[in-house]
Amino acid sequence: MTNALRFPAADPKSAAEFFAAELAFEADPDDVHRDLQAGNTQGYVLVETRAPEAFAQARIPGAINLPYRDLPEQLDLDPELVYICYCESFQCNAATKGALALAQRGYRVKRLAGGITAWRDAGYPVETDDLVLASVSKVACHC
Structure with missing residues (x-):
């Protein structure tokens, strides 16, 4: 038996x-x-x-x-929107903690897979406090 199939796959349903x-x-x-490029973020907020130190250094x-x-x-947030939380990476759980806190307050949430690290690794731009689009190699987590 292969290692990959040691545990059987779930049924399709x-x-x-x-x-x-x-x-x-x-x-x-x-x-x-793709949404940002199209100017279409209707329905959600990142x-x-x-x-704040990490946010100032680099953000989506x-x-x-x-x-x-x-x-x-x-919180004075629109309850009709979905809040897509992100943090540093898969190794950081600030997005999970933030999403949990928002959900506990009655807001709909998602987590951005891979955080800002996955965002940068894909070559997507970030903003800094100077509002300059930049390519930042590594941002300290500050969580």
Whole structure:
């Protein structure tokens, strides 16, 4: 028996349910980039969940900064929008913590797969506090 099939694959119905649920929780950097290029972010807001220092250093264009550590109980956010949270990378869970906090406050959320690291690795631009589009090689997490 192969290692890859040591645990049998799920039946197609279960697999479809699982992968549909996974897509309900995550957004793809490529899809978000295409939306930004088309000027079509209707229905969602990108949320940088790291500390303000990281947000100042580099962020996805158009993102807002809501550090997960400092989220107040009451937020003045549009409840009709989806908030796509991101942090540094798969090794950082600030996006997960931010998405959890927003969901607990009644907002619909997703997490951006791979965070700003996956965004930069794909060659997509970032903003800095100078609002200059830049290519930044590494941003400190500050979570």
